[in-house]
Amino acid sequence: MRGSASQLRRAISLGLITGAVMLYLVAVGIVLAFSARNTITGVVTLGRLMLAAPPLAAGYVVARRGTDLAPRLVAGLLLGAVSGVIVAAALLFASAVDIRHILVRISPPLLAFLAFDQDASIGALLNLALAAALGLIGAVAAVVPSRVRRPAITGVIGVVVISMLEPFLRPRLTDFKLEGVSRFLFTHKGLSIASAIVVFAIFAVGSVAWPRVRARYRARVAAADPGTQATIRGVTLLLLIVFLLALPQIAGSFLSQVLVFVGLYTLLALGLNIVVGYAGLLDLGYVAFYAVGSYLTALLTSPISSLGVGLPFWVALPIVILGAAVTGLFIGAPVLRLRGDYLAIVTLGFGEIARLLFLSDALKPWFGGTQGILGVPPLFGVAKVSVPILGWQLTGPTLTYYPLLFFCVIAAIVATRLKYSRIGRAWNAMREDEDVAQATGVNVTNYKLLAFALGASVGCLGGAVFATHLASVFPGTFNILVSITVLSIIILGGMGSIPGVVVGALALIGLPELLREFAEFKLLVYGGVLVLMMLLRPEGLLPDRVRQQELHEADEEEEPGADGGALTPAEQG
Amino acid sequence: MAHMLQLDDVHTYYGNIHALKGVSLEVERGEIVTLIGSNGAGKSTTLRTISAIQRPREGRVLFEDRELQQMPPHDVVKLGIAQAPEGRHVFARMSVYENLQMGAFSRPGVSITADVARVYDLFPRLKERRTQKAGTLSGGEQQMLAIARALMAHPVLLLLDEPSMGLSPILTEQIFAIIADINAQGTTVLLVEQNAQMALNVAHRGYVLQTGRIILSDTAANLAANQQVRQAYLGEI
Numbered sequence: 128m129r130g131s132a133s134q135l136r137r138a139i140s141l142g143l144i145t146g147a148v149m150l151y152l153v154a155v156g157i158v159l160a161f162s163a164r165n166t167i168t169g170v171v172t173l174g175r176l177m178l179a180a181p182p183l184a185a186g187y188v189v190a191r192r193g194t195d196l197a198p199r200l201v202a203g204l205l206l207g208a209v210s211g212v213i214v215a216a217a218l219l220f221a222s223a224v225d226i227r228h229i230l231v232r233i234s235p236p237l238l239a240f241l242a243f244d245q246d247a248s249i250g251a252l253l254n255l256a257l258a259a260a261l262g263l264i265g266a267v268a269a270v271v272p273s274r275v276r277r278p279a280i281t282g283v284i285g286v287v288v289i290s291m292l293e294p295f296l297r298p299r300l301t302d303f304k305l306e307g308v309s310r311f312l313f314t315h316k317g318l319s320i321a322s323a324i325v326v327f328a329i330f331a332v333g334s335v336a337w338p339r340v341r342a343r344y345r346a347r348v349a350a351a352d353p354g355t356q357a358t359i360r361g362v363t364l365l366l367l368i369v370f371l372l373a374l375p376q377i378a379g380s381f382l383s384q385v386l387v388f389v390g391l392y393t394l395l396a397l398g399l400n401i402v403v404g405y406a407g408l409l410d411l412g413y414v415a416f417y418a419v420g421s422y423l424t425a426l427l428t429s430p431i432s433s434l435g436v437g438l439p440f441w442v443a444l445p446i447v448i449l450g451a452a453v454t455g456l457f458i459g460a461p462v463l464r465l466r467g468d469y470l471a472i473v474t475l476g477f478g479e480i481a482r483l484l485f486l487s488d489a490l491k492p493w494f495g496g497t498q499g500i501l502g503v504p505p506l507f508g509v510a511k512v513s514v515p516i517l518g519w520q521l522t523g524p525t526l527t528y529y530p531l532l533f534f535c536v537i538a539a540i541v542a543t544r545l546k547y548s549r550i551g552r553a554w555n556a557m558r559e560d561e562d563v564a565q566a567t568g569v570n571v572t573n574y575k576l577l578a579f580a581l582g583a584s585v586g587c588l589g590g591a592v593f594a595t596h597l598a599s600v601f602p603g604t605f606n607i608l609v610s611i612t613v614l615s616i617i618i619l620g621g622m623g624s625i626p627g628v629v630v631g632a633l634a635l636i637g638l639p640e641l642l643r644e645f646a647e648f649k650l651l652v653y654g655g656v657l658v659l660m661m662l663l664r665p666e667g668l669l670p671d672r673v674r675q676q677e678l679h680e681a682d683e684e685e686e687p688g689a690d691g692g693a694l695t696p697a698e699q700g
Numbered sequence: 701m702a703h704m705l706q707l708d709d710v711h712t713y714y715g716n717i718h719a720l721k722g723v724s725l726e727v728e729r730g731e732i733v734t735l736i737g738s739n740g741a742g743k744s745t746t747l748r749t750i751s752a753i754q755r756p757r758e759g760r761v762l763f764e765d766r767e768l769q770q771m772p773p774h775d776v777v778k779l780g781i782a783q784a785p786e787g788r789h790v791f792a793r794m795s796v797y798e799n800l801q802m803g804a805f806s807r808p809g810v811s812i813t814a815d816v817a818r819v820y821d822l823f824p825r826l827k828e829r830r831t832q833k834a835g836t837l838s839g840g841e842q843q844m845l846a847i848a849r850a851l852m853a854h855p856v857l858l859l860l861d862e863p864s865m866g867l868s869p870i871l872t873e874q875i876f877a878i879i880a881d882i883n884a885q886g887t888t889v890l891l892v893e894q895n896a897q898m899a900l901n902v903a904h905r906g907y908v909l910q911t912g913r914i915i916l917s918d919t920a921a922n923l924a925a926n927q928q929v930r931q932a933y934l935g936e937i
Contacts, residue, residue: 549805549808552798552801552802552805553805555791555794555798556791556794556802556805559791559792559793559794560789560791562753562785562789563785563789563790563791564802565753565773565774566751566753566773566777566782566783566785567777567782567802567803567805567806567849567853568773568774568777568778568805568806568853569774569802569805570772570774571774572772
């Protein structure tokens with residue numbers, strides 16, 4: 128009995144927290160912003176789902192503990208009811224007293240939305256009932272076996288994701304002459320009830336079938352002889368390359384634009400990952416290198432810049448990289464002696480200084496002040512490239528995509544090679560304990576500067592592509608938010624992990640681009656994501672597994688071939 | 701050629717704090733020399749000064765007639781001076797093997813297989829734990845790892861900072877046996893210790909450091925018999 132009493136107490140306190148979270152989501156306006164998005168037309172909107180998520184999740188959490196069925200379900204119900212009481216009370220209060228001059232988002236449309244377009248008192252009761260039901264459903268999800276829970280959750284996620292993609296999927300389906308599919312799936316910017324059921328079923332079945340198919344496939348690959356395995360790997364790689372090359376054609380112009388942003392930030396994050404993830408130098412002014420890359424490219428390639436030389440992009444690129452590396456050394460040298468938070472503060476300052484220099488009136492003859500530099504020619508010199516045989520017309524984002532992909536792949540390969548090289552080990556040691564690294568013979572000065580210079584070089588590539596993509600550069604683009612965003616990507620993905628960087632960029636850049644309503648709340652969401660990550664999964668979404676595996680290989684054989692001798696080529700750098 | 705290592709009137713400061721007030725000492729090839737003294741006497745500072753992690757404001761540090769005091773620390777390691785720092789200074793998130801690999805950092809392009817085998821022979825415990833993260837080792841194991849890592853640099857002079865710190869008496873005894881063993885294999889050792897008893901047992905000569913000054917220097921046997929030392933450091937009344 129004591130156990131269930133404590134569970135109920137926990138349900139009440141979690142319910143209070145859940146209610147507060149729901150009120151917060153409502154008060155910042157994010158719920159109403161998303162209420163225009165139909166998930167299932169006429170049934171539920173994304174805004175409604177967003178408000179439903181906290182009691183569902185909390186109900187699940189609270190019911191995970193315990194052995195007896197009844198108290199667990201009661202706990203979920205109680206939790207939901209408590210959170211519902213808070214929302215209902217807030218609704219009644221806000222309807223009676225005008226608090227709009229304090230909380231500007233509490234508008235009549237919001238209150239109407241909260242009250243399901245009913246009277247405040249009826250709306251309050253509905254909220255209470257709904258939240259209690261959601262808490263109970265969450266608890267049920269925790270009680271049922273995972274073979275039921277998993278397909279159900281996957282199905283729901285499938286429905287939400289497909290409905291979110293409606294603005295992009297619908298035109299693409301039309302382009303590919305699949306109007307029939309499009310008409311079946313979507314009505315009024317959301318899924319129809321029938322298509323929602325179908326999507327749910329597909330995802331639910333998929334979640335059951337997929338692990339089995341994968342396991343069988345893996346078993347067959349493992350049983351194959353080494354030659355076949357190599358062929359399979361080769362074919363997989365080839366398919367991946369073909370997919371990546373064809374992606375802009377599949378995605379269309381708008382999604383390609385999103386891909387370009389994701390690619391840019393992936394590149395930046397790969398660069399910053401060297402400085403922060405590998406060498407452990409917390410650089411908050413990384414935007415400086417992005418800016419230097421952009422401005423140098425603009426100066427060198429634009430015929431109407433102050434230099435006016437109008438070099439072709441690929442001729443200018445080596446100079447840009449060199450320039451950025453030198454900037455890296457300039458910023459790196461004065462901060463060599465600083466550690467941890469001091470380093471972060473000083474680099475933060477450097478980032479701002481870079482922006483102000485480009486903005487300044489004194490340097491206007493060179494950098495153009497607020498006007499920036501215009502007339503940056505496209506990357507390949509022409510605005511449009513037609514691919515023979517395939518008949519692709521590449522322009523704008525679908526063209527920029529390719530050099531960006533190329534740079535990302537190069538940067539990822541360089542970063543991976545570095546990581547397992549002698550240089551990578553020195554950085555690793557330095558990050559762990561600078562004094563001891565010195566005492567084992569690591570030239571800390573050189574390795575720090577190397578990290579800054581390499582990080583700067585990769586970051587400037589992003590800047591260079593960015594300048595050609597927009598055909599101009601403006602100082603306003605290079606603000607501190609870029610540094611923060613790139614850092615958030617690394618933290619979300621997992622420090623030092625390269626797949627993590629890609630996932631982080633997709634999540635933090637791709638998602639907000641897809642959900643334009645997010646734009647306003649982007650920083651709020653970043654902040655929330657970072658706090659949650661630090662609490663729940665500080666190692667990131669995709670931490671370094673390879674490294675752990677390597678350690679286990681060393682377990683089996685004495686000499687993993689990774690000693691000082693095996694990696695001399697990398698050491699030349 | 702004179703002494704292997706010679707400190708000549710070395711003054712080292714931490715900011716305004718005068719930590720070493722004119723320390724002079726010599727270490728000859730093949731010796732174990734111990735530096736004993738109480739907490740804060742400047743023992744670790746002396747080792748950090750030799751390793752060039754800390755720079756002396758005055759005086760000279762000579763190693764085989766070369767001045768170390770202006771050299772960057774990574775070059776000092778290349779000359780063959782390796783330090784096992786005090787306490788838990790291992791690379792905690794690296795495996796034991798990776799720590800050893802880092803120990804050989806000053807000798808690029810050389811296979812370390814034989815050296816790893818050698819330190820595993822000296823410290824069988826490390827072999828058992830070679831894939832484990834160093835931060836998860838016990839205090840004694842971390843101490844062993846710090847020494848093993850220093851040995852990976854093939855030092856001609858090994859600087860040991862408080863190897864017995866925080867260890868059980870049995871482990872301390874084992875560590876000191878290993879130090880004698882390493883020395884017998886040809887490595888000169890400069891040993892900093894609070895455990896004067898053990899240090900004087902294993903060392904040939906010793907210095908007594910007190911508030912940044914050398915107050916006594918003699919053979920280990922004579923120091924162990926010295927009334928002043930016995931009272932101050934060997935716990936006799």
